[in-house]
Amino acid sequence: MLPYLYETHVHSSEVSRCGHVGAADVVRRYIDAGYNGLVLTDHINHSTFRNMPDAPWDEKVTHFLEGWRRACETAAALCADFSVLLGAELRLDGADNDYLLFGVDAAFLRAHPDLMQMEFAQMADCVHDAGLLLVQAHPFREDMTIVDWKKLDGVEAFNGNPGHESNNPIAEAWAERHGLLKTSGNDYHGDFGEKLGGIRTDEPIRDNAALLDALKSGRYELAQKE
Numbered sequence: 001m002l003p004y005l006y007e008t009h010v011h012s013s014e015v016s017r018c019g020h021v022g023a024a025d026v027v028r029r030y031i032d033a034g035y036n037g038l039v040l041t042d043h044i045n046h047s048t049f050r051n052m053p054d055a056p057w058d059e060k061v062t063h064f065l066e067g068w069r070r071a072c073e074t075a076a077a078l079c080a081d082f083s084v085l086l087g088a089e090l091r092l093d094g095a096d097n098d099y100l101l102f103g104v105d106a107a108f109l110r111a112h113p114d115l116m117q118m119e120f121a122q123m124a125d126c127v128h129d130a131g132l133l134l135v136q137a138h139p140f141r142e143d144m145t146i147v148d149w150k151k152l153d154g155v156e157a158f159n160g161n162p163g164h165e166s167n168n169p170i171a172e173a174w175a176e177r178h179g180l181l182k183t184s185g186n187d188y189h190g191d192f193g194e195k196l197g198g199i200r201t202d203e204p205i206r207d208n209a210a211l212l213d214a215l216k217s218g219r220y221e222l223a224q225k226e
Contacts, residue, residue, distance in 0.1 A: 002200035002221055006083070006211075007038035009100060009137065009156065009185025009197070012067030015042035016089075017050070020190030023070035027084065035198065037083030037205060040068045041100055041185075044109075044116065045091040057113035064088075065106060085208050089137060093117055096143045100156065100183070102215065103132040103208045124151035133215055135183050139174065140167035149174075154181035154215070158222060160197040161187035181215055184222040198223035 011019035012026055021029070023040070030038050042048070042064060049060050068086045075082045088101040088109070093116050108130050109115070118126065127134045136152055138144065138159040155175045159166035164187075175182045184197040199220045205211050214220045 002202045004036045004201045004204050005034060005198050005223055006201065006205055007035055007185060007188065007198045008087070008102075008183050009041050009089070009159070010038050010188040011042055011089075012040060012071065014067040014070060015048060015064055016067075016189070017047050018043070018189055019067075021188075023067040024074040026188070027071050027074040027078065027082065031079055031082055033192070033196065036081070037085065038071075039085045039087040039102065039211065040071055041087040041089045042067050043091065043098075044088050046093075046116070058110060061106065061109045064109065081204070083204070083206055085205070085211055090115065090123070092120060092123060095120075095145070097139075097145060097147065098137040099123075100135040100137050100185075101127060101132055102135065103130075103212045105208070108132070120147055121151055128153075131212075133181075133212060135181070138164065138166040138171070138187065140170040141165065149178045149180060152180060154183055156185060157182035158184035158195075158197050159187050160185065160193035160195055161189065162191055162193040163189075181218070182222060183215070196223060 012023035013019040071084045075084045088104050090099045124134055133153045135154040137156045139155050155171050157172040157175050158168050186197045200223050201214050201220045
């Protein structure tokens with residue numbers, strides 16, 4: 001078993017309306033659970049910005065970053081070695097699919113006010129042009145649809161959200177069939193499932209560059225899978 005454990009799919013109540021735990025407590029709970037860091041993947045969808053529909057995109061991005069900022073502050077105060085990275089879970093207009101963006105930063109988000117309005121292929125090209133990784137979250141839940149796998153970098157092979165049936169074995173088989181990278185995450189909204197998700201690495205991940213390097217190179221293992 002590799003020594004370092006990282007969460008790749010977690011939400012804060014400051015930003016994600018489905019989240020039940022504030023960012024500071026999220027960090028505390030993950031430290032207590034033995035993780036070395038997490039990627040905060042709050043939602044980018046219309047529900048996130050429901051109370052600010054007419055606000056400039058820049059203000060919406062500032063709101064989106066609030067959970068990440070609080071998580072970073074808490075980690076710095078509690079455990080300097082605990083990494084808090086910025087990610088996102090994106091939903092495009094007119095569809096129910098969700099996509100995890102790894103390597104994202106504030107500059108990328110501010111530069112793309114039309115991100116939710118893009119078609120899937122356009123969004124995928126935009127993400128890849130910026131050097132980010134695109135992973136379809138829980139692709140085999142009910143109401144999800146199959147997209148062109150050649151436009152994806154990977155799929156979430158294990159989703160540990162206890163409130164959903166994510167059909168993880170199918171997702172893993174799909175990744176194997178098409179040679180896609182596999183991720184694992186708890187999809188944490190306030191409760192851990194029976195099995196803890198995440199990825200394990202042989203070296204610490206301190207920033208998004210290290211995360212992307214680990215995922216692209218395959219130097220990681222799934223913490224849990226069905």
